[in-house]
């Protein structure tokens with residue numbers, strides 16, 4: 001049976017772009033990125049959230065790449081869920097591996113941020129994934145379960161309609177080493193079964209689990225054929241017109 005889960009493709013622009021660069025990306029998106037069967041969300045740097053929201057087609061969602069666990073206060077350099085909503089954006093990426101491993105964010109902080117973002121009315125792309133040494137030691141499942149459990153502990157079952165899980169193995173991010181469709185499918189399937197037990201069967205069958213890590217126009221079609229891969233979170237290739245082909249991977 002075909003999945004009822006709407007295919008979801010996110011473009012994580014990371015720390016890239018100038019106004020001119022953003023204009024170029026928005027240009028190819030606005031020309032050719034409408035597919036009623038695919039939910040598309042782009043995530044510019046916080047500086048360009050407002051600008052992107054104003055310029056990109058309204059059918060395309062806009063996400064922040066991070067936000068803090070409280071609404072306001074003495075937290076120099078951070079952004080809040082309220083501000084993201086105030087400029088018309090409705091999504092935030094939390095727990096990205098670069099936040100975890102470059103900026104040292106803990107599972108608990110990511111759980112708290114997820115809780116606050118959802119309470120504030122944002123939808124969350126929650127990222128999980130193992131490092132290379134963890135995979136090689138056979139700890140992939142344990143790491144993904146631990147990271148997801150920290151989110152489960154902070155939210156309600158009813159929140160899951162506003163979450164997309166992004167499985168992004170750290171060894172595949174920006175390395176050109178994509179997980180094979182079989183490797184990604186195995187993790188997604190295992191995680192979905194685990195969610196049925198830890199949250200509920202209905203959440204497990206309805207939550208979208210997307211894959212990220214060196215997704216390209218060339219490999220997206222094969223990855224997208226797998227039954228538990230409900231879309232992608234794309235880094236490098238989301239800065240290029242290849243992104244459109246990735247959005248259309250299942251077309």
Ligand SMILES: O=C(CO)COP(=O)(O)O
Nearest residue numbers: 012173174213214235236
């Ligand atoms: O981290 C990613 C998306 O969030 C993936 O990045 P790349 O597609 O550049 O590997």
